[in-house]
Amino acid sequence: MTVDSVPLLRLPRVLSGSAALFLFLFSPAFFAAPCVAAGRSETLKIGVLAPLSGPYAAGGTSFVQAATLAVEQANSEGGVSGQRVTIVVGDTQGRVDVAKSEALRLVSREKVSALVGAYLSEETVGVMEVAAAERMVLIVPVAATAEITDKVRQEYDRYRYVFRVGYSLPQWAELIAAFLSDRKVGRYAFVGAGIRWNRELGETLERIAAPHGITPAYTAFYSPGNPAFDTVAVAAAAASPDIVILADPGRNSVSFLKRLRESAPTLPALSVGGALGDARLAASVPLTAPVYVQAAAWRGLSPSATAYVERYEHRYGAPPVGYSDTLPFDAVTVLVAAWRTAGSVESAAVVPVLERGAFPGVAGTYRFDAAHQAVWGAGPAALQGTFVRWERGGARIVFPPR
Amino acid sequence: MLLDGLFAGAAYALMAAGMALILGVVKVINLSHGAFFTLGAYVAYALAERGVGSPIAAAPIAAVIAFAFGVFLGKSFVNPVRSHPFALTVGTLAFALLFEQAAQIVWGPHPLSIGAGAPWIGPGGLVLRRWGVIAFLSSAALLGGLKWVLSARPGLPLRLIAEDEEIACSLGMDVETIRYLTFGGACAMAAAAGALLSPSGAVTPTMGRAPLLLSLVVVIVAGMDSVAAIFLLSIGLGILGNACAWFLSPQWSYVALLVAVCLLLSARPAGIVALAGRRD
Numbered sequence: 267m268t269v270d271s272v273p274l275l276r277l278p279r280v281l282s283g284s285a286a287l288f289l290f291l292f293s294p295a296f297f298a299a300p301c302v303a304a305g306r307s308e309t310l311k312i313g314v315l316a317p318l319s320g321p322y323a324a325g326g327t328s329f330v331q332a333a334t335l336a337v338e339q340a341n342s343e344g345g346v347s348g349q350r351v352t353i354v355v356g357d358t359q360g361r362v363d364v365a366k367s368e369a370l371r372l373v374s375r376e377k378v379s380a381l382v383g384a385y386l387s388e389e390t391v392g393v394m395e396v397a398a399a400e401r402m403v404l405i406v407p408v409a410a411t412a413e414i415t416d417k418v419r420q421e422y423d424r425y426r427y428v429f430r431v432g433y434s435l436p437q438w439a440e441l442i443a444a445f446l447s448d449r450k451v452g453r454y455a456f457v458g459a460g461i462r463w464n465r466e467l468g469e470t471l472e473r474i475a476a477p478h479g480i481t482p483a484y485t486a487f488y489s490p491g492n493p494a495f496d497t498v499a500v501a502a503a504a505a506s507p508d509i510v511i512l513a514d515p516g517r518n519s520v521s522f523l524k525r526l527r528e529s530a531p532t533l534p535a536l537s538v539g540g541a542l543g544d545a546r547l548a549a550s551v552p553l554t555a556p557v558y559v560q561a562a563a564w565r566g567l568s569p570s571a572t573a574y575v576e577r578y579e580h581r582y583g584a585p586p587v588g589y590s591d592t593l594p595f596d597a598v599t600v601l602v603a604a605w606r607t608a609g610s611v612e613s614a615a616v617v618p619v620l621e622r623g624a625f626p627g628v629a630g631t632y633r634f635d636a637a638h639q640a641v642w643g644a645g646p647a648a649l650q651g652t653f654v655r656w657e658r659g660g661a662r663i664v665f666p667p668r
Numbered sequence: 669m670l671l672d673g674l675f676a677g678a679a680y681a682l683m684a685a686g687m688a689l690i691l692g693v694v695k696v697i698n699l700s701h702g703a704f705f706t707l708g709a710y711v712a713y714a715l716a717e718r719g720v721g722s723p724i725a726a727a728p729i730a731a732v733i734a735f736a737f738g739v740f741l742g743k744s745f746v747n748p749v750r751s752h753p754f755a756l757t758v759g760t761l762a763f764a765l766l767f768e769q770a771a772q773i774v775w776g777p778h779p780l781s782i783g784a785g786a787p788w789i790g791p792g793g794l795v796l797r798r799w800g801v802i803a804f805l806s807s808a809a810l811l812g813g814l815k816w817v818l819s820a821r822p823g824l825p826l827r828l829i830a831e832d833e834e835i836a837c838s839l840g841m842d843v844e845t846i847r848y849l850t851f852g853g854a855c856a857m858a859a860a861a862g863a864l865l866s867p868s869g870a871v872t873p874t875m876g877r878a879p880l881l882l883s884l885v886v887v888i889v890a891g892m893d894s895v896a897a898i899f900l901l902s903i904g905l906g907i908l909g910n911a912c913a914w915f916l917s918p919q920w921s922y923v924a925l926l927v928a929v930c931l932l933l934s935a936r937p938a939g940i941v942a943l944a945g946r947r948d
Contacts, residue, residue, distance in 0.1 A: 319777075321874075323772075324777050324778040324779055324872075327776070327778065460919050486917070486918050487917075487918065487919060488919060489918070489919045489922060495869075496672040496673075496676055496910060496913075497672065497910045497913035497914050497918060497921070498913065498918050500672055501914065516779075517872050520779060520781050520869070521868070521869035521870045524781075524784045524867075524869060525868075525869075527787055528784075528787050528795065528797040528798060528799065528800070529795065530795070531786075531789065531795060541778070544778065546780070546781065547779065547780075547781045549783070550781035550782055550783045550784060550867075551784065552784060552786050552787065554786060554787065
């Protein structure tokens with residue numbers, strides 16, 4: 267007997283196709299964070315926390331790409347005592363609550379051996395609590411708030427598992443002040459997204475730059491979701507600064523710079539922590555005045571930096587921006603090196619190794635101080651980073667003087 | 669500040685024109701309108717990658733593509749589901765999210781950017797905001813054209829359907845076809861706006877969200893009857909937002925703008941055109 271296959275509810279073919287596509291795109295599988303873990307017991311897992319959706323998705327994606335590259339390099343060098351290393355990613359969405367719940371998921375369900383992240387300072391402070399409660403090593407690549415290292419200093423026993431490879435705000439401000447001094451800047455405008463690290467960096471820079479005779483002419487922060495660029499760009503230009511410092515790690519940095527160029531075509535700009543390290547974005551901005559970018563490392567800064575840039579470019583088809591990718595790469599590299607030295611992934615064994623060791627990375631050699639902050643600055647043993655200037659055909663390193 | 673407000677308002681008006689058309693004729697809240705703005709920007713980017721750097725050349729191509737998509741969406745989804753307004757609104761939102769995800773898959777989450785071109789520097793070193801001027805002129809032309817169409821003979825079916833669908837049907841008009849063609853036309857307007865303004869900022873999957881909200885606000889407050897009211901209110905909100913950013917803080921501009929809208933709506937729920945006694 268044959269059965270008539272006419273369905274009770276008939277959907278137009280084109281709609282049924284659309285429905286299938288809809289169901290796929292909105293299925294949990296589609297939205298699930300990319301998971302690199304192989305799930306084998308002999309695999310060592312690193313939990314990586316980064317925003318893969320929301321306003322900071324671009325930075326978060328670079329973060330994960332760099333971490334992936336770092337574990338691939340570690341595995342090509344034999345892994346850790348013969349064990350392969352993988353990453354398991356948690357999408358923080360740029361939100362504190364999500365960052366904390368993802369950190370808990372990575373620790374309790376994915377059984378990671380250490381955490382790397384998060385991206386924003388707000389998220390990272392939340393993740394610190396999870397790391398402290400679980401007594402798990404947390405390497406902080408980019409979040410710069412002082413609260414992270416202050417907690418380690420003040421409550422060492424609780425937070426001793428937390429180490430930061432990225433610059434602290436005072437270190438960051440020192441690097442910027444040294445660059446501004448080198449460029450003979452007297453007055454600057456500080457603008458950016460109204461998020462925590464920007465505000466704290468603005469305040470810290472004002473304090474640290476003052477002894478150099480460098481003062482702010484204008485300071486403003488715009489909402490990352492609905493930025494009011496026009497007024498900020500006009501007001502920044504009207505304050506007649508020598509340079510505009512643009513602190514925005516997201517997509518708004520290029521939009522703001524375009525608006526600024528329309529208001530003040532000859533006003534130099536310095537992008538810190540932003541997407542303007544991307545050559546494709548920089549190429550779309552009129553270079554009627556210098557556009558500088560601060561980066562942890564850049565092609566040509568050192569052999570290891572050049573090798574990293576070439577590897578990244580070969581793998582992902584575009585060069586790294588030098589900040590939200592380079593520091594996560596180094597965070598994973600430092601962690602793996604500490605595991606190798608300790609001969610274990612247990613926090614009790616790894617923490618003393620991180621406290622006492624020196625770990626080579628792309629940006630230089632990392633050493634941690636008593637607050638578990640990597641030593642950046644102008645000292646001979648310090649990591650310095652670099653400042654580049656975009657020109658037609660590429661970027662040129664302009665600071666530190668070479 | 670006034671000039672920048674004018675330019676910002678013109679950008680809102682570009683989006684609001686299409687939104688008003690859909691709300692007036694199709695009588696649905698189309699939350700996918702911002703996705704068509706984004707589509708236009710990505711079309712402009714794709715063309716710029718292939719050597720067509722002018723957004724003025726990209727706008728008609730983007731409009732044609734968006735019209736085709738809009739007609740498809742209007743015919744296959746909006747018209748059949750139109751009698752269930754809540755489901756339709758959620759459906760258009762789902763389409764917008766679907767488009768954002770698709771854009772992220774195709775172009776990635778990283779912001780893209782089209783060359784903004786050198787600034788226009790006039791006599792005496794006066795710098796003109798190129799993309800502000802383009803937004804203002806495009807907006808004036810688009811809204812002027814829409815006003816002309818609506819007031820002339822070709823716009824009669826649209827006016828009649830907006831006024832009373834039953835009468836339009838009784839006169840033998842193919843209301844269903846006019847609805848989805850109008851939907852497609854409005855989507856084309858949004859895409860043209862996205863293509864025209866794409867070099868002024870970054871091209872991202874979610875770039876259509878803020879213009880969608882602002883255009884919705886403009887249409888709700890100005891009402892759908894008067895194209896001139898839409899244009900003037902857009903300009904007014906642009907100047908208000910800029911004034912708040914200038915005198916208070918940039919972070920307050922958006923809040924102040926929405927507070928002003930809430931106050932206006934609480935005073936005149938039917939929209940500001942009612943202030944002049946034209947409708948209630």
